[in-house]
Amino acid sequence: MSRSDSMVNGASERERLLIVCPGRGTYNAAEWGTLNRLAGGSEWLTRFDAMRREADLPTLSELDGEIPFRQSLQGRGEHASPLIYACAWADLLSIDRERYDIVAVTGNSMGWYIALAAAGALGPDETLHLIGTMGWLMQESLAGGQVLYPWVDDAWRPDWALRKELLALIEQIHGIAGAELYLSIELGGMLVFGGNETGLSRLTERLPARERFPLRLHQHAAFHTPLQEGVKREARRRLGAGPFRAPEVPMIDGRGHIWTPWSTDPQALWDYTLGEQLVEPYDFTAAVKVGVREFAPDRIVIPGPGATLGGATAQALIQLGWQGWSDKAAFQSGQQQEPRLLCMGIAEQRDRLLPAQAASALG
Template sequence: MTASNTTVTRERLLLVCPGRGTYNAPEWGSLKRQASGSEWLARFDAQRREAGLPSLRELDGEIPFRQSLHGRGEHASPLIYACALADMQAIDPERYEVVAVTGNSMGWYIALAGSGALTPEDAHHLIGTMGQMMQETLVGGQVLYPWVDEQWRPQWSLRRDLLGLVERLHGEQGAALYLSIDLGGMLVFGGNEVGLARLTEALPPRERFPMRLHQHSAFHTPLQQEVREAARQRLTDAPFRVPRVPMIDGRGHVWTPWSTAPQALWDYTLGEQLVAPYDYTAALRVGIREFAPDRIVIPGPGATLGGATAQALIQLGWKGLDSKEAFQARQADDPLLICMGMPEQRDWLLR
């Protein structure tokens, strides 16, 4: 009698990489806990020392957290990337299969590493360079405002009104305003100081909104044209390659291992992606419809992207989700969305 072979079916994961604003005071020290002895972290810190910057280990474990320091682009972006990379590498490959990778805004750069389109070191160089260039330029800023109700259900008329308001204000008395990120149940607007001031005055106060995002430029708007041109000159030789895992960009376009041209990937990353709106909701929609994941995973640091992701999933009606209450009930029983910045959820995925 021959023993039968047991095949273990791995769960399918859609990996969603976080962007700016996810490493804050509560996350200080998380990199030390997750990756203190990593060889790749030592290589990252060697790159930073060569550039005259404090190491990530110093920022995360020795220099007390200060938003004015840790929130700067040249520090915040690499810290977020390193935390996310540590989490991605901790996922048990025998139980889980990452079927696609996407991200929010700066999370697109992290997705390049998560998919294998850039090596960890090359992604660190790209992320650090872009963070520093954005900080040095710091053109305009971003304002965040929700368009869902208290149960995270979409209010489509409010969304239309918000987009219409921005369109009306743009161009008046020197105001420049654009949609920057379509972020689940929130819209992120980018603009110059005149535009943001007029928008903030026009928006009805709603709890803590409108919210001005600290040390953020007008990402994903035409105001980043100067950064776009400088980045294309400075990173001409960035060694993009064919990804091992499909990636979904900020338009909802899929870059597959069998169809990606590395030069086209470079052109999008250092081109349209910088100056056009980033549609995070579209990326999620394509991810769940095209790749049918069992769960969605957001690497750390923090868990601030979780709410926006849940709001998008409610809009899409994924697995019957239709409200905040339904989402929270499902999370308590068998979480569909795992935020690795939360220790109790991170443990689900460990080797």
């Protein structure tokens, strides 16, 4: 339905949503059970489970319900990634499309694969196959790792001098005595570094201790760095370009580039997804900023599971000055008055996006 079609009998126009899909690390013990609660018994989850069973893997329903949560199991790439996708897919399907218009889609890291499904560039089953394959390849190689460190202060105000110092550490450490260190993800007010064990060890020694940082990300390889060249080669061999198609709504990738329904070359989309996206830094911050500037959303929505991506997204929006937000306090005050950033992993925020009857039934 077009924007003009949404004006019926004087009713207000549908609100414009920018969808921001979550990446690895968002399904943890607290999220165990989410999928069955939201989608248990659904036709599509039954289909996903059948695909997993055919691949001789535990089903998503089993991992989310019958099998008690263990980080060593559910946190593995071939399980964690499909679980996150399925939870996000359940949330995306629940959005009331009579009241909300999805105008663009982006994601963080693995969230780019979810964005392909959300935008219609891949079918849901094809996306499960892609995500499951990539999760398995990453887990099997587990080349390097990732370390997370903030460059904003405690009030989420940018410290540009600190950012410059942190990026300089890459040049100071990389290439010295076997150390490999790269920028992996620009994540709002944080930097994610990727590297081999030597590089990450030396980085950790140089980073000032700050609350829980530097934080080593559990069971994460050095995503978006040259250490994934082997994964890239194998992924391109296994995953043909056939299922890719032009998206139905615009997508914003990890460079801030927009893939539109009217100009996307499916072969180029495949090439980016299984090429540059795997071995070059992923600029989540740029993707969010482009989404806000180019598509003027009324609200930004992060599907579940969990809500851990909310902070990084808010930090990116603070850098942009969106809604007049200048720091964490301004963001929190604005959210209390009228929430513009909605995390569907938070029940009351999710309910705002559901059809009225569905929200009342869940309540």
